[in-house]
Structure formats: structure tokens, C-alpha cells
Amino acid sequence: MKKIILMIILLFSITGCTYRELNELAIGDAIGIDYIDGKYLITIQILNLKKQSGEETTEKAILYEGEGDTIALAIRNMNKNYPKNIYLGHLKLMIFGKGAVENGIEKTFDYFLRSPEIRSDADVIINPYGTAFELLNPDKNKTESFPSDEIKSMVETTMQKQGNAIKINFEEFISLYIQKGICPVASGIALKEDKAVLTGIVAIDKEKNIYELNEQSAMAFNIINQNFYDIVVKTNYEGTTLDLIVGIPKSKIDLKIEENKIKVNINLELKSQVGSLEKDVNLEDPKVQSAIQEDIDKTIKSYANNLINFCKENNVDILGLKNMIYKKYHKDYNKYKDLNIYKEADINIKTNVKVYRFGTIYRSASGE
Amino acid sequence: MCNSELINEFVLKNISNLIEKEININSIFSFFYNELPAAKVEKINSFSNLYKSLSSGNTIIMINKETTGIAIETKKDLSRGIEQPITEQTISGPKDSFNEDYMTNIGLIRKRIKTHNLIIEEKQYGKETKTKVGIIYMKNIIEEKLLEEIKNKLDTIDIDGIIDSSYIRNFLESKSNVFSQLATTERPDVACISLLNGKVCILVENSPYMLIIPTLFFDLFESPEDHYQKPKNVSVTRIIRYISFLIAIILPAFYIAITTFNHETIPDSLLINFALQREGVPFPAFIEAIGMSLIFEILRESDIRMPSLTGSAISILGAIVLGDAAVAAGVVSPIMVIVIAISAICSLMFSHVAMTNGIRWWRILFMLFATFLGIPGLIFCFFIFLIYLNDIKSFGKPYLYPLAPLNFNVLKKYIIKLGIKKDKKRNPILTNNNYTKSEVEK
Numbered sequence: 001m002k003k004i005i006l007m008i009i010l011l012f013s014i015t016g017c018t019y020r021e022l023n024e025l026a027i028g029d030a031i032g033i034d035y036i037d038g039k040y041l042i043t044i045q046i047l048n049l050k051k052q053s054g055e056e057t058t059e060k061a062i063l064y065e066g067e068g069d070t071i072a073l074a075i076r077n078m079n080k081n082y083p084k085n086i087y088l089g090h091l092k093l094m095i096f097g098k099g100a101v102e103n104g105i106e107k108t109f110d111y112f113l114r115s116p117e118i119r120s121d122a123d124v125i126i127n128p129y130g131t132a133f134e135l136l137n138p139d140k141n142k143t144e145s146f147p148s149d150e151i152k153s154m155v156e157t158t159m160q161k162q163g164n165a166i167k168i169n170f171e172e173f174i175s176l177y178i179q180k181g182i183c184p185v186a187s188g189i190a191l192k193e194d195k196a197v198l199t200g201i202v203a204i205d206k207e208k209n210i211y212e213l214n215e216q217s218a219m220a221f222n223i224i225n226q227n228f229y230d231i232v233v234k235t236n237y238e239g240t241t242l243d244l245i246v247g248i249p250k251s252k253i254d255l256k257i258e259e260n261k262i263k264v265n266i267n268l269e270l271k272s273q274v275g276s277l278e279k280d281v282n283l284e285d286p287k288v289q290s291a292i293q294e295d296i297d298k299t300i301k302s303y304a305n306n307l308i309n310f311c312k313e314n315n316v317d318i319l320g321l322k323n324m325i326y327k328k329y330h331k332d333y334n335k336y337k338d339l340n341i342y343k344e345a346d347i348n349i350k351t352n353v354k355v356y357r358f359g360t361i362y363r364s365a366s367g368e
Numbered sequence: 369m370c371n372s373e374l375i376n377e378f379v380l381k382n383i384s385n386l387i388e389k390e391i392n393i394n395s396i397f398s399f400f401y402n403e404l405p406a407a408k409v410e411k412i413n414s415f416s417n418l419y420k421s422l423s424s425g426n427t428i429i430m431i432n433k434e435t436t437g438i439a440i441e442t443k444k445d446l447s448r449g450i451e452q453p454i455t456e457q458t459i460s461g462p463k464d465s466f467n468e469d470y471m472t473n474i475g476l477i478r479k480r481i482k483t484h485n486l487i488i489e490e491k492q493y494g495k496e497t498k499t500k501v502g503i504i505y506m507k508n509i510i511e512e513k514l515l516e517e518i519k520n521k522l523d524t525i526d527i528d529g530i531i532d533s534s535y536i537r538n539f540l541e542s543k544s545n546v547f548s549q550l551a552t553t554e555r556p557d558v559a560c561i562s563l564l565n566g567k568v569c570i571l572v573e574n575s576p577y578m579l580i581i582p583t584l585f586f587d588l589f590e591s592p593e594d595h596y597q598k599p600k601n602v603s604v605t606r607i608i609r610y611i612s613f614l615i616a617i618i619l620p621a622f623y624i625a626i627t628t629f630n631h632e633t634i635p636d637s638l639l640i641n642f643a644l645q646r647e648g649v650p651f652p653a654f655i656e657a658i659g660m661s662l663i664f665e666i667l668r669e670s671d672i673r674m675p676s677l678t679g680s681a682i683s684i685l686g687a688i689v690l691g692d693a694a695v696a697a698g699v700v701s702p703i704m705v706i707v708i709a710i711s712a713i714c715s716l717m718f719s720h721v722a723m724t725n726g727i728r729w730w731r732i733l734f735m736l737f738a739t740f741l742g743i744p745g746l747i748f749c750f751f752i753f754l755i756y757l758n759d760i761k762s763f764g765k766p767y768l769y770p771l772a773p774l775n776f777n778v779l780k781k782y783i784i785k786l787g788i789k790k791d792k793k794r795n796p797i798l799t800n801n802n803y804t805k806s807e808v809e810k
Binding site for chain 1: 627629642740
């Protein structure tokens with residue numbers, strides 16, 4: 001008993017300084033990082049938890065803003081205007097503005113990695129046209145909206161169902177950034193007519209340039225990275241439009257250096273089902289089936305070529321071919337470090353799409 | 369004290385018949401001593417014996433010019449009948465229980481174990497009360513060392529009076545352990561099961577509660593019902609009991625830890641929920657939790673003390689005060705009411721009162737550690753808890769057995785109840801004699 005009493009007394013001397021009651025916290029949901037005129041502008045979306053007596057509890061977002069020479073200073077400066085402790089342990093979304101990227105996105109990493117409190121699995125999104133602040137600033141008329149939640153689920157469903165976005169969290173993003181010979185990518189978002197709209201996939205190179213992938217190459221990128229669940233691809237069959245739902249991607253990239261020549265084989269395997277038909281086509285005919293299969297093969301191949309062309313033009317290595325060289329042929333890496341590898345390499349794309357399901361009806365509903 | 373019918377029938381009738389039977393005046397003494405149709409007739413030689421005999425309810429016959437008196441047993445039966453157990457109620461199984469009468473209690477045991485291997489050693493303790501204490505054990509199963517240790521400890525008793533078995537219990541328990549080192553039972557069936565497992569029972573005169581020695585920590589998780597239900601169903605109940613023990617001691621501390629230190633450990637939607645509930649509550653989480661626990665303990669205590677007729681009023685009042693008004697007034701957060709209520713309900717699950725009361729201490733200690741150090745503090749306190757239990761010896765047996773020292777086969781039996789057909793071995797920590805249950809050697 002004496003020991004227990006002694007222990008309790010000793011407890012008082014080892015109290016941690018992180019004791020904070022829940023209601024004293026300002027729980028940060030999303031953070032926006034901008035760099036404007038030599039100063040960081042940090043915007044944090046806080047969950048406002050006000051309980052009005054007699055009424056139902058309402059959750060609405062409020063914004064904390066702070067400005068400073070560094071990110072840490074900017075966050076501390078918020079407390080001049082706002083009363084509560086800012087808590088970023090439940091951060092869901094990080095938005096980088098154009099300015100922050102152009103100033104060097106790597107300069108912002110350190111603060112977020114070093115702080116033990118900040119969660120590193122928040123999703124990363126980049127605004128290639130404007131600031132993060134304008135995206136987070138909720139519509140004045142719609143006070144109950146949570147821009148961060150909307151953006152987050154928008155990115156996820158777009159990636160799964162449409163293929164023109166990528167969900168990547170802060171940890172993955174940094175790991176891409178730090179690895180040799182690979183460019184980090186993230187989803188792009190911009191404000192169009194007072195509404196946040198996804199603009200596609202954005203790639204950043206070490207020279208702080210921002211490149212945007214077009215829709216087809218973004219799809220190809222997601223196929224190669226096996227990211228999506230099912231997406232719709234439009235093809236043409238004998239002059240009519242045919243929608244195919246493509247899913248279950250499998251991909252393999254082989255890279256070989258033979259006699260100083262780089263050979264890259266990209267193998268794509270997909271399964272697909274017929275989504276919709278405009279004209280009456282007899283799907284039971286094996287010839288028609290194989291023709292459709294060829295069509296979709298070609299389409300996917302053209303998407304992949306589109307992606308390779310994009311990489312070639314802009315000299316961004318988003319597929320990480322140099323990274324593969326670094327891993328496989330470590331000694332030769334320096335030789336290829338500064339080359340535009342997509343120009344040098346002999347890239348061979350093979351696609352194999354299997355149409356395995358034709359839906360519940362064989363003929364078109366148009367009935368011609 | 370006396371049964372007047374017995375006195376009328378056997379003593380007074382015989383005295384009035386003295387003349388009819390023409391008994392010589394000199395042979396009156398031998399007539400009373402030899403011929404009276406009473407079960408127990410004793411000679412009284414001294415005054416101290418006379419007082420003791422009188423206060424036991426005997427009738428004393430003193431004859432003029434004789435130096436010896438005669439005591440005839442005319443005791444009135446002052447004990448209540450054999451009733452249903454109150455504290456250890458079950459759905460199935462026997463429904464009789466011990467009462468305050470020593471001989472009745474022995475009878476209830478003898479009724480169940482009929483061999484000569486059942487030994488009852490009787491001793492007297494208490495200088496004024498001269499209370500009978502019976503040490504009951506199975507001769508062919510018991511471990512000699514255990515019996516010796518118990519007897520040695522009993523011999524240290526030096527007190528004026530023993531009113532209840534809990535007096536003996538205080539002498540036997542070596543360390544101030546909040547959980548109990550010996551169980552009490554008012555069920556003869558539970559006592560018999562313990563005897564057959566190689567434990568010792570101690571019966572105290574005027575106490576309906578029998579002590580079972582030794583009792584290990586995991587024994588406290590058993591309930592009398594366990595012996596009479598289907599084994600598979602009992603296993604589920606036991607697992608629930610272990611889980612609820614953990615919930616009972618840890619849950620409030622865990623809640624404090626996650627809401628004051630380790631906010632990152634819970635999903636955000638839950639965190640928002642907690643934060644919303646706590647909005648406007650004036651006290652820190654620890655004070656809130658202690659206050660609520662205190663109110664619960666007060667309610668529990670007053671509910672036990674009140675006669676059952678008015679007891680329900682307290683429950684209603686408690687439910688309204690705790691559940692509704694305190695939350696509406698903004699003194700406590702609703703989630704704290706839920707946390708304390710769940711942990712309190714879980715602690716009431718055990719049939720041993722010592723368990724329920726012991727949980728209280730540890731719950732508060734866990735809360736303290738969580739308040740100062742968060743989840744690491746909670747884990748630290750859990751280590752202290754294990755070390756503390758591991759340190760205790762119950763009559764020479766490790767208290768945390770079969771967890772420490774680990775005996776996996778026995779541990780399995782404590783968690784998964786085996787059927788009576790399969791459960792053939794006795795607990796090896798208790799006895800090595802007649803290890804297999806079915807093959808009892810003489």
C-alpha cells in the first residue's frame with residue numbers, strides 16, 4: 001500500500017504536457033498551403049463544434065488563417081485571431097497552391113514530417129492554377145458544407161470510376177519525391193465558377209514545374225498503376241459508339257539494358273464488359289466479339305501511347321523508368337540521370353483486354 | 369432457550385411418576401442419570417460447567433445433598449430452516465443453502481459426500497464465545513502441506529470472540545489483497561465441489577458462509593451456475609466474464625486517455641462525436657469520471673442497505689439523476705454516463721463480492737495513471753496490476769496460476785469449460801493425490 005501511495009505521489013511529477021481536453025481543441029480537418037509574396041499563407045479548416053442549447057448540434061466548418069515567414073510561424077500566428085489550440089492529428093486533406101509548389105514543395109515537407117502530432121496519411125491535392133485558400137473558403141451561402149470532405153470523396157470516386165484523378169497521401173507523395181528517378185503525381189483541383197472541380201492528374205518535376213496529364217494519359221497512368229475499380233472507355237465499332245466498362249487491371253513493366261539500348265516492355269491486362277450499345281449488333285457472334293476485343297485493345301494502346309508521348313514531350317518520368325534503372329542497374333544510373341529516357345528508350349506496349357461479359361441483354365435496346 | 373414441551377414430556381412427567389414407581393430416595397440420582405429417555409444426559413461437577421450448560425438450553429436437576437447435578441438436553445431449535453441461497457442464485461442446480469446452525473451445515477455436506485474420507489476436524493476459538501470451527505477436507509485428496517499451513521494459521525488466532533466466518537478469514541489472509549484469497553459460499557454443492565477438488569472448507573458456528581481455501585484469482589471468475597449448464601454455453605459466458613472484467617477496470621481510464629492525450633488513436637468521426645458531447649462540460653474528464661463513479665457507488669450502497677420495499681425508489685431516482693438530469697444540466701457529458709454505467713454493470717457480473725469491490729480500487733488507479741500519462745500510463749498501470757497479482761500467494765499457491773506460472777492445459781480449462789466426461793484431471797496445483805477424478809484410491 002505504501003508503494004502504491006508513493007507511486008501516486010510520484011505520478012504528479014511526471015505529468016505529460018500534452019494533456020488537453022477534447023473541447024479545448026480546434027480539430028483541423030484540412031490544411032491549405034500557399035506561398036504569396038514571400039510569405040506562407042496557411043489556411044486550416046476547423047470543425048466547428050458548437051452545441052446550441054435546445055437545438056440539434058450542427059457541424060460547420062470555419063477557417064483559421066495565418067501568415068508568416070515559415071509554416072511553423074504561420075500556424076502559430078493563427079492564435080492571434082483564434083482562441084483554440086490547433087490540433088492536426090486528424091488531418092484529412094492537404095492542398096498545395098500554385099505558389100507553394102513553385103517556391104519548392106520540398107521546403108514545406110519538413111515541418112509536417114518533424115512534428116509528432118501531424119498525421120501523415122492526409123491526401124495531397126495540388127491547385128495548379130490558384131491558391132489553396134480559395135478552395136477551402138466555403139461558400140458563404142452554404143455554411144454547412146465541408147469543402148474538405150467533398151474534395152476527398154470526389155478524388156476517390158473519380159479515381160475509382162473515371163480514372164482521371166489519383167488518391168495519394170502525404171507519405172506516399174514524399175516517398176515519390178525523395179526517390180531517385182521518379183516524379184511525384186497528385187490530383188489537380190481548381191476553382192471554376194465558384195466550385196472546386198478536379199482538373200486531372202498533375203505531375204511535378206524537380207525544377208518545380210507543374211504539368212497536367214490529359215484525360216487519356218491519366219487513364220493510362222491509372223491502368224499502369226492498377227489504381228481503379230472500373231472505368232468507362234468509349235470505342236467505335238463499325239461507326240457506332242460502344243461503351244465498355246474496363247476493370248481489374250494488371251500491369252507489368254519490364255526494363256532491360258542491352259548493349260547500351262534501353263528496352264521497355266509494358267504489358268497491360270484488363271477485363272472488360274459491354275456497358276452500352278447504340279446500334280443493334282449481334283453480340284452472340286464470335287466474330288463480333290473478337291472485333292470488339294481488337295477495338296478496345298487498340299483504344300487502350302492509344303491511351304498508353306498518349307501517356308508515353310506526354311512524358312517524352314515534357315521530360316517527366318512519372319512511370320519511374322529511371323527509378324527502375326537505379327534499382328536494377330545501379331552502376332549505370334549516372335549515365336542516364338539527365339537524359340530524356342522516353343526519347344532514348346525503345347518502348348513496346350502490349351495490351352490484352354478480355355471482354356468477358358456482355359450484360360443481361362444480347363441485342364441493343366434501340367432494336368434496329 | 370428451552371423447549372418447554374421437551375421439559376414437560378421427559379423431565380416433569382418422570383418426576384411426578386417417581387412415587388408411582390416407588391423408587392428409593394437414595395437411588396434417585398442413578399434413576400435420573402440412567403433411565404430418563406433423553407438423548408444427551410451429562411453429569412455436572414462444577415459451577416462453571418453449570419453456567420455453560422444452562423446457557424446452552426439444558427435442564428439441570430439438582431438433588432439435595434448430592435454434589436453432582438444432572439444436565440438434560442432440552443435445547444430449543446433456534447435456527448431458521450434450510451432456505452434458498454440469497455447471494456448465489458442459480459437457474460438450475462440444487463437450491464438449498466447453509467444456515468447459522470453448525471450441525472445442520474455439517475449435515476448438508478455429509479448428505480452429499482457419504483464416505484469416511486470426509487474428515488471434519490473441530491476446534492474452538494474465541495475466549496468468550498467459544499465458537500466451534502470445523503476444518504473439512506477429503507482425507508484421500510488433500511495435500512498435507514496445505515492442511516498444515518491452514519492449521520498453523522488458525523492456531524495464531526487470539527481474540528475474545530468470533531461472530532462470523534469473516535473473522536476467521538481476516539486471520540487467514542496474509543496480505544491485504546483487494547481481491548479475495550479465499551472464497552465464501554453459502555451453497556453446500558459449491559462447497560462439495562471444492563472439497564472434491566482438493567480444497568479445504570472452513571465452517572464456523574453461527575455463520576451461513578463457508579470459507580473455501582485456497583482460492584486463486586481465476587477461481588473468482590467462476591459462478592455456481594457454471595457446473596450445471598451446457599459446457600459450450602458456459603464457455604461463452606466465461607469469455608464474456610473475462611472481457612467484462614477488463615472493461616470494468618480499464619474502460620473509464622481508456623476513455624480519459626483517448627480524450628485527453630491520445631486523440632489520434634480514434635477515428636475522426638468518433639472524435640468529433642466525443643468533442644461535441646464534451647462541449648460546455650465544466651470539469652476535466654478525470655473529475656467527471658470520479659464523480660460519476662462516486663454517485664454510482666453511493667446508489668449501490670444505499671440500494672443494498674434499503675429494505676427491498678423501498679429499494680426500487682432509489683433505482684428510479686438514480687436512473688433519473690444519473691441518466692437524464694445530470695446530462696441536461698450540463699454537469700457531465702452523456703458519453704461519460706455511458707462509460708461509467710458500462711464499467712459499473714460489468715463489475716456487477718461476478719458472484720464474489722470481493723471481486724466487485726476490488727475492481728473499484730483498480731479502476732481508480734487506472735484512471736489516475738491515464739490522467740497523467742495517457743495510454744502509456746494505462747499500459748504501465750496494467751503491468752503494475754500483473755506484478756501485484758503475481759506477487760500474491762494464496763496459502764502457498766501462486767495466485768495467478770495457471771497464467772503465471774503458465775500451465776496451458778489448466779488455463780484452457782479455466783476459459784473453455786470441459787464436459788464432465790472429459791474433465792478427468794484435478795487441478796495439479798492443488799493436489800497430487802488421486803490426480804484422476806474417476807479412479808479414487810482408498
